[in-house]
Amino acid sequence: MSVDVGIENVSHAYTTGQQSLPVLDKLNLTIPAGQFTAVVGPSGCGKSTLTRLASGLMAPDSGAVTLNEERVTSPRSTVGMAFQNPVLLEWRTIIENVVLPMEIVKHDLTRNQCLKRAAKLLELVGLADFKHKRPSELSGGMRQRASLCRALVHKPDLLILDEPFGALDAFTREDLWQIMRELRGRESFTGLLITHDLRESVFLADQVVVLSGRPATCQYVLDVTLPEDRRIDSLYTPEAVEMLATLREQIEIAQGRKQEVAA
């Protein structure tokens, strides 16, 4: 199952002591059920904040986040989330970390079936032989892959990924892109992907949203027109190259020209 996601006129600011830092400014965004939306934007503009709002971990100062038209007020178990910083629990082995959501979410699988599902995912991302290791024995990129598995294991309706491939080399990354697309073909879920890699956004998403600098507004939306069964080659088609160029340009505009400014 997948859900419609609506971000309606959402504004948010962080307050520390007397200071207030506006991060999102009247942001609008909809992701139709089963679609994948990628969000790109300059560092510190508010992308991770957007994922926290979408998942219900935080409530926006104003505006509303809706899932299937229903207002989100608290997190729900039908969401799978991979955080930017892939925190794994040191007292659990990798596979135990991955099955963790199955211990929270309601389902009618046995423990064994859960473990099997987790093992399958780990195999998919190339960690089959590291199932029973501790997180501290993994490299940075391996931890990120384990965290991705954890987001997927309970077959969420909405998948939120915050730079899930940032620590991976180009080839591992491209393999995972393809795996993600295969998964989407088999299981239907809606996706929200934060990324810095424009090729990644174009390859994986149906829609790419470019955010402006902080406070972030929706600066540009690109509808990806590549065919459904994409291969890495698809990124070298003139169509794709043009899309990438457009995105680069839009981001350059969004950036204005660097320099972080705190309120």
Place this chain on the structure above:
Amino acid sequence: MSVDVGIENVSHAYTTGQQSLPVLDKLNLTIPAGQFTAVVGPSGCGKSTLTRLASGLMAPDSGAVTLNEERVTSPRSTVGMAFQNPVLLEWRTIIENVVLPMEIVKHDLTRNQCLKRAAKLLELVGLADFKHKRPSELSGGMRQRASLCRALVHKPDLLILDEPFGALDAFTREDLWQIMRELRGRESFTGLLITHDLRESVFLADQVVVLSGRPATCQYVLDVTLPEDRRIDSLYTPEAVEMLATLREQIEIAQGRKQEVAA
């Protein structure tokens, strides 16, 4: 001041319980004083391990790491290191985190001068207005930039960077590349850069080393022939494009074809 770095026939394995996982296998690598070497390779092949050996944080099982012909047995204060996971100390503000090395390393600057130097670096990476914030109030990419400043603040002879720009968007990243090259022009230091971004490796380094899959050996060494005063445009010259293509090919070979295997 800068130093010659030598990695001579270095092998290393991690041992947990009964299992032993060989990570580096008779690796050879030299970085002449003042030069920059980039290391690329598949996820989990042993790149971070290499940085820990080069900095003296770990001793290799066999082989030797030398700085200026002298064998490294323990860490030294003339090394600046940015870890893959940018850990900042939550009880210090950003600028206090950045001056931390100045509290350890011997020098004859006043506290104020140290703070000024830190502030200048923070400005350079676009964090001027976040000097006095706590690490938890920064976004992932901002933390990474602060961690980079911390590696630079004490003007190290050897700079070791483990994927320092992984969490940054393309434009912030390119700005920082240029800042790095400027710094190299002004202050002379030797550099060891781990990265997944081939363009980054070509732009920043004088030499790019491709590691094979675990256990990592030196699979290919590319001498970067771009001129000293590079601009982002330089990456679009036919020369650069060819180098990038060579690297891609070499990595594809290195990867064999995925699947992690533990001993």
Place this chain on the structure above:
Amino acid sequence: ETDVAFTLDWKFEGPAAPYFLAIDNGHFAAEDLNVSITAGQGSLDAIPKVATGAYPIGFADINSLVKFLDQNPEAPVKAVMMIYDKPPFAVVGRKSQGISSVSDLEGSVLGAPPPDGAWAQFPVFALENDLDMDKITVEPVGFPTREPMLAEGKVDSVTGFSFSSYLNLVRLGVPEDDLTTLLMADHGVALYGNAIIVNTDYAESNPEIITGFLSAVAMGVKDAAADPEAGAQAVIDRNPAGDVALETRRLNLALRDNILTDYVSENGLGNVDSARFAKALEQIAITYDFNSSPSMEAIFTDAYLPDSSVLMVK
């Protein structure tokens, strides 16, 4: 003036008045002594303090001293002046709970703290009075809860010091005419009570100090007997939260029952009767296995006692 540290058996209560009076009325000063007094936490507390030489002089239960010397025969400690000719060991019961005489104890509940000095002598008391221990239910209690338990009627009688337990019970609101005090010394128990003890190493090299000290104490006892209220006041001066009336009563009880006995009126303060002492040792043996047979010489000496003129109370 010579500084002398003196350690008591217990807190600053009425029965300690003689020592404070000896300070306040200048008896110690007259002997060229500057005495400081420290409180103690039980009738055997002072013994190791004196034996180690931490204090040259102390005040402690002689029965405990007997056992201490049996365990540590080398220890340089000895009693030099008997103060409680009759020990305050007593059973205090309530008439309303059926305790008016010794024989009433059979079939009743007796509250006794196991480490209590009075309880330690109970078997002797029972033996001398033909009490069947099997018919007495002994309830172990703690010191702090002993009197409250009796006041609440949870036990019918308790073992304790006559002057302490009796007055505590009065304080807790038990009518005085409801209380029965059975002083063990009045019922066949020959034991002596608390005595002044000295470190023998110290005493041997400073005999005149000890004698001077004991003279001053004798004077203090006589002062206290002459004006108990002043004696109590001397205690209260050192114990700011105290109550003069209460300590006066406590002092009076101690003087009447324990210190100024018939024997003392006849023979004066301080000395012991060797026949009674021998019997006391036999009685101790009822409850305690001696390592070696005790001798009076090792425990008590009258060598330091002042002239009998000083010791006579009338």
Place this chain on the structure above:
Amino acid sequence: MSERMKGILSPIIAIVLFLLFWEWLVWYNDWPNYKMASPSDLWPAFWKFRDLFAMYAWDTLWRTVVGLALAVVVGVAFGVVMGFSKTMRTALYPLLVGFNAVPKATVVPVVALIFVGQHDFNTVLIAFMISFFPIAVSVSIGLSTLEPEYRDILRALGASKLTVFWKIALPKTLPEFFGALKVASTLAFIGTNLMEIVEPHGRGLGHLFDSGKINADYPLMFAVLIALAVLGILLYYAVVILEKIFAGWAEREPTY
């Protein structure tokens, strides 16, 4: 030397050194038994009363363990409440601190008077009262300083606070929890003994200590104290075994 051997030998060596030092100290100062008995004096006392030692040690031990178990349950409950709610924390802390600053020796008679004759219950109660605070403090700190990154892993799935506590906060704070448990177990011993000494009822090592006191048997008194120390160490190793099982992951072996 292997890690394992080291782990077994080092405490033994430390204890032997300590005993030698103690023996030397007494010998050098020529202290009599009634000032401080030396280890060599204690053995005869132990041997003479070995049956009593075994019996009374068991009394003391089981009461301590029951009291400690109670302290864990109540301490964790307090810790959870105070850890999750800042208001509860500011409200309860002063009360608990005040309660704990009151010497338990003075509380013993009050308890003994309220629950007359319930000796086992009273002893367990005091052991519990004296030992639950460190556990409550450690759990509450573990919860209130839990990094949001950890918390959010489960919160993002709509997990309840209780689930977050069981799956994340408690395991993460286990090393501190076991540290608190070690402190609490020594306190529980003190509590048990307090009751046995202040409100004696003829059982437990406290009672044996009292017997030694009445008879001026100083080696026996010191032997009881050593027996208590040994029991404390036994309980400590029980805690260590639990810790190895549940929180072994936390220990970071330095690579240098």
Place this chain on the structure above:
Amino acid sequence: MSERMKGILSPIIAIVLFLLFWEWLVWYNDWPNYKMASPSDLWPAFWKFRDLFAMYAWDTLWRTVVGLALAVVVGVAFGVVMGFSKTMRTALYPLLVGFNAVPKATVVPVVALIFVGQHDFNTVLIAFMISFFPIAVSVSIGLSTLEPEYRDILRALGASKLTVFWKIALPKTLPEFFGALKVASTLAFIGTNLMEIVEPHGRGLGHLFDSGKINADYPLMFAVLIALAVLGILLYYAVVILEKIFAGWAEREPTY
């Protein structure tokens, strides 16, 4: 209600509720004073001896604080040694646990005999002995569970273990350290009072408690206990202020 007001009001409300409950309990059970005095009985006792309370409270307080300060120094030293060396940890832990399982009440007379007449020193010594263990445990755990990521930030610069301790390990473990300090401060109070009650020397709240005992003045005895609780709470707030200054960063406000 503002956060600030909440922080001030909530402990007051909790304490008032507690006092009301206590008053009710005594009233409902119709307990006599010697069983348990009620809060309303205590006030007259306080008032009557207000000067003594002030004077003795100061005696007790300063000795406790000195003892606690000593405990911090020694506890941190032990903690550092045990935290950095696994061998020292396995060697010292059993000894320390054994030492701490011995009731301090029985140690008091021994100390008093060894250092005759040094009342202040003895009292401080007992306060120290009873309170250093939690601090040692918390520091040693803080060090031995320090994540390598943190340690390496400084180690990579060739920093010494001591520097790593001061700059990273200690600050990082401050929340636990302050928790241990709160536990230790209540223990130090117990230690001071133990000395004042068991080996009285005419000063401190323990002495006033004894006076109350001699006179069977139960309200006074309970009033002393409450005074101790109040002192404990005062010291607690002193620790809290230090904690706010040094470890305020650690508290994570839940966003829910």
